[in-house]
Amino acid sequence: MTTSKKQDKTAPADINSGTARQDAPRRYIQRQNLQALLEKLFPNHKDKNFHIRLDNDVWSFDAPRTVIKEELEEAED
Template identity: 45%
Template structure:
């Protein structure tokens, strides 16, 4: 009996960023712009930091561009 083929696991980066001057909705919008077609980033607040999962590391400069919006 042949074993079923396994689906390739997509690389996912788990990342934390400080929540200072950063809103959840704005973070969601940025992630959707950076990763078109993806909506679920598992964004959650933990110990005053936003935690999320994305296909690659989101650079500090990308995060900084949405602070205070």
């Protein structure tokens, strides 16, 4: 049986992590601001590692719950 390496963005990032992969447009957000926001929202997240990545001007990250648009606006420059 073959499995796809491409991750379903709605599925948990890791079956044991309890997190889901999410996207946010890069347009007005800097990485350090996104990291600070995620640390504020999820202070007990293991190692404060949200696996933040930038691909094609879109941030992606793992978080325990969906980060809503209004929360992401706090990270904007």
